[in-house]
Amino acid sequence: MSEERVAALRNRWFTTSIGITAAITLVGFVVGFLWLPLSHPSDRFRGAWDAICSAAGLLNKPSSSEQIVTANYPTTRVEVIPHMLDSADAVSIGRGATLALRCTMCHGARGLSQANSPNLAGQYPIVIYKQLMDFKTGARGSAVMAPLVADLTASDMRDLAAYYAYLPRITDSGTGRSMPRIVASGAPLRGIAPCGACHGEVGAKAGAAWLEGQPVAYLHTQLEAFASNARHNDIDEQMRNVARAMTPQEIDAASRYYAEHP
Numbered sequence: 001m002s003e004e005r006v007a008a009l010r011n012r013w014f015t016t017s018i019g020i021t022a023a024i025t026l027v028g029f030v031v032g033f034l035w036l037p038l039s040h041p042s043d044r045f046r047g048a049w050d051a052i053c054s055a056a057g058l059l060n061k062p063s064s065s066e067q068i069v070t071a072n073y074p075t076t077r078v079e080v081i082p083h084m085l086d087s088a089d090a091v092s093i094g095r096g097a098t099l100a101l102r103c104t105m106c107h108g109a110r111g112l113s114q115a116n117s118p119n120l121a122g123q124y125p126i127v128i129y130k131q132l133m134d135f136k137t138g139a140r141g142s143a144v145m146a147p148l149v150a151d152l153t154a155s156d157m158r159d160l161a162a163y164y165a166y167l168p169r170i171t172d173s174g175t176g177r178s179m180p181r182i183v184a185s186g187a188p189l190r191g192i193a194p195c196g197a198c199h200g201e202v203g204a205k206a207g208a209a210w211l212e213g214q215p216v217a218y219l220h221t222q223l224e225a226f227a228s229n230a231r232h233n234d235i236d237e238q239m240r241n242v243a244r245a246m247t248p249q250e251i252d253a254a255s256r257y258y259a260e261h262p
């Protein structure tokens with residue numbers, strides 16, 4: 001038996017294995033942090049350090065403004081905060097009712113449309129306010145709505161939102177159509193969450209509209225408009241990302257389901 005210690009520099013086996021391990025680590029580092037990132041065709045790095053940081057998952061702030069891509073169309077300027085318009089008083093609702101007299105032609109006397117315009121009765125106040133603001137700034141284009149909101153102030157819009165939110169929604173017509181798969185469970189492989197995760201009673205995302213009972217033609221048009229980017233006022237493209245990934249059959253099924261399920 002040799003008295004020699006294993007972990008000693010004189011032990012040739014020890015130094016060789018340490019050397020091999022170090023070499024593998026170094027090669028792994030160069031391949032993983034430099035070679036692979038730099039050879040990735042879609043990424044542009046400003047030098048080796050940039051590539052290393054990116055491979056390590058560290059976000060790099062762009063140093064020049066040219067790297068920030070801005071949309072070449074108006075986007076929404078409304079910041080949506082949950083519960084931001086929840087506490088309306090009777091005065092605001094009353095003022096809203098007066099202002100709403102010029103909306104009844106299309107949106108109905110009690111906020112329920114007979115003419116394929118969206119129903120507004122019982123809609124979340126944030127949604128009404130945000131959409132009116134977006135029509136005014138041009139973030140949501142509509143030849144019909146744009147002239148109607150041109151002279152509304154932010155406070156008028158809050159009053160209109162309070163009034164419509166206060167009106168009762170349509171009650172259940174009980175058609176009993178079963179929930180299509182796209183609505184019930186989304187399409188996880190295509191990154192679509194169930195609609196109800198944002199539009200439901202439970203998982204209501206601030207700014208996402210109450211959809212039940214809207215005219216089927218309206219729902220259909222909106223989904224197609226989001227998919228084609230013709231409507232682009234959704235914050236962070238939340239709704240466009242969903243609509244783009246939907247098939248025409250799914251758009252059909254979801255529109256029918258929501259239209260028939262007040």
Ligand code: HEC
Nearest residue numbers: 100102103105106117118128131132142144145148160209
């Ligand atoms: C001449 C018909 C007409 C009149 C009058 C009208 N609207 Fe509209 N409104 C529409 C149509 C059509 C749309 C759907 C626009 C689209 O397709 O993007 C709409 C959309 C809306 C939306 C968006 C609803 C949603 O769920 O996204 C709101 C809010 C709204 N109108 C409020 C009003 C208010 C408030 C008034 C009165 C000041 C008014 N409208 C007057 C036709 C009208």
Ligand code: HEC
Nearest residue numbers: 193194195198207208209219222233234235238239242254
């Ligand atoms: C990640 C959350 C999210 C999911 C999931 C989602 N939506 Fe939306 N949706 C939104 C938001 C937010 C808006 C409001 C966009 C805006 O600000 O104008 C919206 C708007 C809409 C509108 C327009 C409503 C109106 O009156 O203006 C329709 C129609 C719609 N969604 C249908 C669907 C359907 C159908 C599904 C399921 C296939 C779905 N959404 C899934 C977040 C979502």
